[in-house]
Amino acid sequence: MRGGGPSPGAGTKTKISEAQKGKSLSPETRAKISDSLGTQIYVYDTQGFPSERGCPGDPGGGSLVKIFTSGNKAAKDLNCYGMAIKKYAVSGPPGPRAVQTGKLFKGGWILSLSPKAK
Numbered sequence: 001m002r003g004g005g006p007s008p009g010a011g012t013k014t015k016i017s018e019a020q021k022g023k024s025l026s027p028e029t030r031a032k033i034s035d036s037l038g039t040q041i042y043v044y045d046t047q048g049f050p051s052e053r054g055c056p057g058d059p060g061g062g063s064l065v066k067i068f069t070s071g072n073k074a075a076k077d078l079n080c081y082g083m084a085i086k087k088y089a090v091s092g093p094p095g096p097r098a099v100q101t102g103k104l105f106k107g108g109w110i111l112s113l114s115p116k117a118k
Helices: 010-020 027-037 071-077 082-088 096-100
Strands: 041-045 064-068 109-112
Touching: 041 071, 064 071, 071 082
Parallel strands: none
Antiparallel strands: 041 064, 041 109
């Protein structure tokens, strides 16, 4: 249950709806709302992560290439479907696990839902 007061009645909802007619949000406000509701996608290269062949790699791992504010924006920029982003995005910080399991996006990128620990 949200709040502590009574829910607005039908008459109140109609008044609110009428007051909002003709009003629109600025493009900046729409962008801020979109960014706050999206799931950030972090894109890393695989340089420095241990390879499948057992190369030790750099303990620091790959470097951050780009941060997208949503999966849809990542899909648009990376020229793929949003479902592909969801499939390849690993939960938790990126690491050797993505390289070793072969879960690389387009053969060389690690998509992560979390930033890499410093």
